[in-house]
Amino acid sequence: LLLLAISAAFVYFIFNKQTHVPDSPQLNAGNPLDIKNAAFFAALYIGITLFMYYSRQWLNTSGVYASGALSGMADIDAITISTVKWAAGDAAQTGTAANIVVIAVLSNTLFKGTMSMLRGTPYLRRMVALSFGVLLLCGMIWIAWRL
Numbered sequence: 001l002l003l004l005a006i007s008a009a010f011v012y013f014i015f016n017k018q019t020h021v022p023d024s025p026q027l028n029a030g031n032p033l034d035i036k037n038a039a040f041f042a043a044l045y046i047g048i049t050l051f052m053y054y055s056r057q058w059l060n061t062s063g064v065y066a067s068g069a070l071s072g073m074a075d076i077d078a079i080t081i082s083t084v085k086w087a088a089g090d091a092a093q094t095g096t097a098a099n100i101v102v103i104a105v106l107s108n109t110l111f112k113g114t115m116s117m118l119r120g121t122p123y124l125r126r127m128v129a130l131s132f133g134v135l136l137l138c139g140m141i142w143i144a145w146r147l
Contacts, residue, residue: 003105006138010131041075048078056086061096065103072104073111079104099146106139 030037048071055067071079080101087097113132117125 002142003102003135003139006135007131010127010134014127014131044075045078045081048075049082052079052082052086064096065100068100068104069107072107076104076108095146099143102139102143106136106143109135109139 051071052064052067055064059067068079068083083097083100083104087093109132113128113136116128116132120128
């Protein structure tokens with residue numbers, strides 16, 4: 001909820017401050033029914049689920065957190081679903097599962113922010129650097145406090 005509130009505040013700030021829409025390249029949405037994309041994401045989900053399962057079996061808690069960060073760069077949905085299913089079987093793991101999901105979200109934010117910084121317009125770079133920077137800082141403080 002903390003990260004959501006911060007994100008919503010930045011969205012409000014950015015859209016109210018913006019006086020004109022900067023030129024941006026036209027995006028090609030592609031075919032949403034493309035079977036190659038569906039197969040890729042299915043394989044990604046299975047791979048991340050297996051990766052997280054075996055990291056929980058063989059690694060200590062910090063190794064599982066590192067696995068969550070690595071998996072989060074690729075996909076948030078798979079890590080969230082697999083972690084929630086794992087924690088549902090053991091209520092003592094709820095805190096660890098929450099930390100894994102937040103770490104994965106921060107990792108995904110860092111990855112997407114990096115892509116935006118590398119490929120975006122100067123205006124986008126400034127907005128991403130400010131908003132994602134604050135989000136990452138708040139998220140890291142939250143995780144440090146919880147560990």
